[in-house]
Amino acid sequence: MAETDRSVLDDAWGRIPHTREGQAEQGSFTQTRIERVITLIVGPGSLVLGAQAFAAAFGPGDEAEGWHVPLVLAVFLPLLAMIVACTIGRFARVFSGIFAVVFVLALALWPIATAGGPPPAPTENPWIFYLINVATVATVVAFPISLQITWTVAAPLLFGVVRLVQAGGRSEFILPIALDVTFALILGSVLLTLGWMYRSIAANVDQARASAVSSYASAAATAATEHERVAVAALMHDSVLGALLAAERAATPRERTLAVSMAREALTRLANAEKDPLEGSDEPVAALRLADDLEAAARELGVELTVARAVEEGTPRVPGRVARALVLAALQAVANAVQHADAQGLTVLLTGSTTPGGVAVRVRDTGPGFDVAAIPADRLGIRGSIDARLAAVGGRSEIDSHAGGTTVTLEWESGDRW
Template identity: 35%
Template sequence: MAAAEWRAARLVPRRAAVSRAQVETVSGRALGVFGLVFGGQTVPTAIDQSAALAEGAGTAVMAVLYGSLAALAVATFARVAVRAAAATFAVLFAIVLMAWPYLVVAPAAIAGQTPWLYYLVTVATTAAVIAVPPMPAAAYTVVIPVVYGVIRSTPAGGGAQPFLAVLDAMYAMILGIVALVIITMLRQAAEAVDAAQDAALQRYDLVARQHANEIERVKVDALVHDSVLTTLLSAAAARTPAERALAARMAGDAVRRLDEAAAEVPGNEDRIGLDVLVRRLRSAVAGFSAPIDVRPTGLAGVELPVEAVDALSSAAVQAMVNSVQHADEPGHGTERSVQIRGAGANGCVIRVVDDGRGFDADAVPMSRIGLRVSIEERMANAGGSATVQSTPGRGTVVTLAWPAGVEGSGS
């Protein structure tokens, strides 16, 4: 590809692909909105039916379920602890549903009515889909409607005819299964897109590096031909003091141009989101024998050059390898985590932490490639920094930052 074509291709705007993170965000916020809507619709019925429950039970049930619904909505829009909030609501709903027959002390007050919990069954099953893997979510989606159907046919559930109870249970189960299938399919499709995007980025990065290296080779060849060889030929042919002085000046100019060329580092200016870095690290963590907790925060809107993402990813993986190989102590379970934090719109800080045996960082010989080259020099060459804090018996913290100096940023 010609240089002009290459530059033109890089100017074409890239359309953001649907990622797993976006699917989770949209699904969670939809659950939060519909949960509030369905919950609000049940308030009048819940107030009316509270008279049939034990004293104070109606108020307590409404406080628990409506409070957890509100917390779920806040969590989905703040994108904080969404799965925990969804799991909490799903568990609380299941507890209230199973306790319902014991809470109703005046079944005649709700005879012929539908318990207000029915209108939240689909919200609960969808919350389970958001919170847990497909198989447990599928079990919850089947069990909860069945439990409701059984309760619906009892006096505490309104004493519905068996056919009507089964119909209500099947309707709730079908809605739950539809939500399960849609969300699961979207997740799988987004994961495939994420994997394809990662592979494409890696291939593009390789091509970009090859192109940059080719440009650099051509530039160096031209420099050697135009400056170095010409200088050598002039020096060899110099006979008079003036010719020698000219050759000396040409040699000085050639050395200066070589120094300038050495200072120019070819790189890839394309930028990618931190979610790609998080996926790479999660994939790497899955291959370790020891559990490592990946904790991303503040990723929204942060983009880094491909070269910086490569350096951060490789250095973090090497730090994890060092921890797995050297941090464990006999009789002590080592806890490890990788904390990934966006710093502003163009920075990132990664902390690889363990509470293992630790070591004296100053005593590590310069020949140790894993620490000196694979971590510190790799980050320095990419324009970042790496610091190692470790004390024997008190664990290790490896801090990777790009660009250098951003590790102190609180943003």
């Protein structure tokens, strides 16, 4: 049932249109888009504030001689990289984190860089002030919520401290600096809260979507199971019981032959009960056609398979019903190898011979193997989909499994009466 749920969930997810940036995990469909929206907002917003700070940096600076240009380059180059990364949607977290760290280091160096410089004016803010909230919003892109809060509080307070140190603690600077710090704290808190709020909403939407799809998958799986139960019950009543009654009442060779034919038909339908398409024509096909059909069927299961071919010229054509049984049985063997042996050393060989005249398909893997005799009676992956399917068309199946791997051999000879 778990595999059925997963299959239905994957099918439902596949019906949702996927954009280029939408190839994300199913549980983060909305969160991925919110993250992209945040980076698209942060990029242009940082560009505006960064341009204001850059213009202010061209005016008279507070730094001492030899400090202005290195400090400007050290701050604005990571800022430019962050803006570009947020705009194109690549490495946004990396460069945003770098800028946030570099800005705090630049603030910490500010008292040293301004020592011996021109005296500051209480009403004029240095260029670095305009980037405080840019550093705050950079943490919204780069860091978890705990570090976002730390940066939002620490960056304005650090600016206030270094600005007071630069001013020598003069009283006329206290009120302007307090206003600047308060403004930066309020704006930074608003930006942080908006980012947290939108991410929380996106997470709740994704959780609700996952719950809805899971409920749909469970309901669809239950409906599919019930449909299969009804179909098999009808098959048992119409075909299997009919064949048993015919066998019980058979008294002449002709009636026995008819009963055998009905039993084989019932086994074929039972083995193919999970296949929706009709059985198709019984027109004979070339032996090489089996390899093509098996590769195509495996591809539908998501397995890229190349079937080796060793078919002699003059190999008899294979009846359509036999060909389908061989392909479906081999596909079941391939599915078992993928599921239980992780497709280790998986190879498939199709052989055809003129004497005695027939075809064989061998599916090999180098997995851990299993005990064929220990398979529970209610497991029909081998008994129903391989053994019964081949027996229904007069073929033979053989399974050889040991610690070094498993080989499934499926054979049909043109002389067999199927």
